[in-house]
Amino acid sequence: xxxxxxxxxxxxxxxxxxxxxxxxxxxxxxxxxxxxxxxxxxxxxxxxxxxxxxxxxxxxxxxxxxxxxxxxxxxxxxxxxxxxxxxxxxxxxxxxxxxxxxxxxxxxxxxxx
Amino acid sequence: xxxxxxxxxxxxxxxxxxxxxxxxxxxxxxxxxxxxxxxxxxxxxxxxxxxxxxxxxxxxxxxxxxxxxxxxxxxxxxxxxxxxxxxxxxxxxxxxxxxxxxxxxxxxxx
Numbered sequence: 428x429x430x431x432x433x434x435x436x437x438x439x440x441x442x443x444x445x446x447x448x449x450x451x452x453x454x455x456x457x458x459x460x461x462x463x464x465x466x467x468x469x470x471x472x473x474x475x476x477x478x479x480x481x482x483x484x485x486x487x488x489x490x491x492x493x494x495x496x497x498x499x500x501x502x503x504x505x506x507x508x509x510x511x512x513x514x515x516x517x518x519x520x521x522x523x524x525x526x527x528x529x530x531x532x533x534x535x536x537x538x539x540x
Numbered sequence: 541x542x543x544x545x546x547x548x549x550x551x552x553x554x555x556x557x558x559x560x561x562x563x564x565x566x567x568x569x570x571x572x573x574x575x576x577x578x579x580x581x582x583x584x585x586x587x588x589x590x591x592x593x594x595x596x597x598x599x600x601x602x603x604x605x606x607x608x609x610x611x612x613x614x615x616x617x618x619x620x621x622x623x624x625x626x627x628x629x630x631x632x633x634x635x636x637x638x639x640x641x642x643x644x645x646x647x648x649x650x
Contacts (some may be wrong), residue, residue: 433582469545470642486561524562526571526590526635530584534544 429454431504433518433532438492440539445490446505448535451501451517460501460519461529467516477501478523544629546641556650559616561644563629568609573630573638574601583628585615619648638643 430453441484452458462474473486473495483493489508494502501518515536519529546563553559563572571590575583587598589605590613596603604613612629629641 453616467542468626468645471640473640476637515582519582521638524635526588526632528571528573528575528630528638529586531584534580534582 428521429432429530431518431520431530431532433535436533437536438538440508440537442510442539443507446503446508446512446537448503448516448518450501450503451499451533452520455520456500457498457501457523459523461484461519461521462501462503463517463519463531465517465534467515471517490493503510508539510539524532542639544631544639544641546627546629546644548644549642550645550647551572552647552649553619555621557619559619559623559646560613561615561627561642562613564611565631565639566610567633569631569633571632571635572603572612574603574612574614575628575630575641577626577628577643579625583626587632593614597627601650614640616646619646621650624648 433450461476463471464474464536477483477495480495517534517535518532521529544563544565575588576586577583586605587596593607593610594605602615602616626643626645628643630638632638
């Protein structure tokens, strides 16, 4: 069966520090991968998606970047965090062209102080 | 990207009451999904709908694919405290990208 792992679960970082959040998927190959951000109690904002290794599409201009160094690994990064980067970050995967929807990870709560 | 409008934005109900929420889109979809997000967790798929007019149940939850293909509805009967969370709809035309709703936050008062 397919599983998605996201870590860390919580993170408190000072303003100006770097960020690296990691997401891995097991039990499938060539998944579509997504990074979402969610402000407290609000909707899901799509940040990045990837249809293959090294292929990253950005939905909104921001202080963050994403990379996909391996087929089932998706990394969200920042060189210098801003206070506004605080939020709940969710990784998700899907199979291209199927209507089964996305499977989400358990999320990372990032607080920038 | 496209965002779907969910209504109501939030609900505060007594335990045992029924809940109704809906989701509307400006364009047609071939698939509608409903997710629930528990506090501090990622959303989990509840129900999937693949045909206009389809009515599908999952326990106390019932969802419908609107006949115009631009809306979907979710009902929860006899709510219980563990129904608390944010409910998201999602839709797609091709299956290549899903668009998510703005979410309905549900609070159940014991």
